[in-house]
Amino acid sequence: MAYDDSILKFGIKPYKKSIISPYTEHSGKNTRREKAAFLAFARNSDLYRMRKTIRQIEDRFNKNYNYPYVFLSNSPFSYEFIKGIQAMTESEVQFGLVEGEAWGRPSWIDKEKAETEKRESKYMNGKIEEYRWQCRAHSGHIFNHPLLDGKEYYWRIESGSKYSCDIDYDPFKFMKANGIVYGFNMAPIEDLRTVRTLLNSTKDFILNNKDMIPKSNLLDFVLDEQGLYNGCHFWSNFEIVKLEFFRSPEYTAYFKHLDLAGGMFYERWCDGPIHTMATSIFLNKTQVHYFEDIGYYFPALGNCPSRPDTKTKCICDPKKSFGNRHKCILHWKTL
Incomplete structure (x- = not known):
């Protein structure tokens, strides 16, 4: 299908602006928090992996800020899960359900076509x-869930993820x-078989x-030559x-x-490519940040900072x- 080169232009360069360094802040429990929360979609079976992840988040960062946690699932959390999570932090923890229109296969999906893809998929x-x-x-x-009402930011966490570096500033701030x-x-x-x-x-x-597409964008990041x-x-x-972005x-x-x-x-379009496409068409590079300084691992890819x-x-x-030497990260740094 033909498309308008003036809109989908490969090579658009966003304007540059200076970044306020995050490395000069002194953290502490009395520091004013932003309207933000950690957000996790989890199941009862994730309890012990999630406890390990929260322990690292608390030790590396949140013990100094006490940002709240919001846990969501498609089925009720057990008493064991709730108590097991609450025991890992002094912060407020809320638990909620993802249900109704937000969960399941929509009525307009061709059932036979969907079942054929599922059956024949090799990814x-x-x-x-x-x-x-x-x-x-x-x-x-998920970002419209009532438990996120009044919040301006969320930091998504996943059970089994690891945080290997102290974070001595507030990423939300x-x-x-x-x-x-x-x-x-x-x-x-x-x-690419999942996003054909x-x-x-x-x-x-x-x-x-x-009329919704700004002239300065990040399409360079997702398009090849x-x-x-x-x-x-x-x-x-x-x-x-x-959150204002996803709710826009x-x-x-x-x-x-x-x-x-x-x-x-x-x-099998998933939220990673969808969020990326959205940021690429609606945002420019000054509005998207690579948190290279945060040591992170999620099977089977990790980022370990190399800055002195x-x-x-x-x-x-x-x-x-491997994460900070990946070709997409190297590509990002050239934009």
Whole structure:
């Protein structure tokens, strides 16, 4: 399908602006918090992996800030899970359900087509129906959950993730001070079998909503020299987001367009590539930040900072880090 080069232009460069350094802040429990929370989608079976993750988050960062946690699931949390999580932090912890329109396969999806894709898929999680439901919930619904009412930011956490460096500043404050909307830590290449038509659907949206698309954007990050999707995406198991972005009319319209296209069921579009496409068309580079200084591991990819001013804060080995040498990260640094 032909598209308007003035909208989908490969090579647009955003303007530059100075960044306020995060490395001069002195943290402490009396520091004023932002309206923010840690957000996790979890199940009762994740309890012990999540306890380990929270312990690291608390030790590395949150013991000095006491940001609250919001835990969501598609089924009720057990008493054991609730008590087991609450025991790991002095912060407020809330638990809620993802249900109704936010969970399941929508009525307009062609059941036979979706079942054929699921049955014949040869990619990771392709045969797991609930994985698609979870991707859809993260892509279009979770950030509107009532437990996030009144919040301006969320930091997504995942059971089994590891934090290997002390974080002695507040990433929420850093984002607010610098006008940052979306923060990421790793950016691998998506299995292109799962996103076969995502770019085409995105092009259709752009052509039908030109008034929503800013001239300065991040399409360079997701397009190769032929204008095809290169697979680069922000790994959304770690993301720090200004909720206003996902709740905006622009993002809402984009998600509804993708939802009706059915690619989460006819392929396996997930929230990582969807969030990345959205940031690429609606934001510029000054609004997106690579948290390179945060040591992070989630099977089987990790980021270990190599900067001299962060090495003493970390227990990971920078020489064994893969995430910060990944081709998409190197590509990001050239934009």
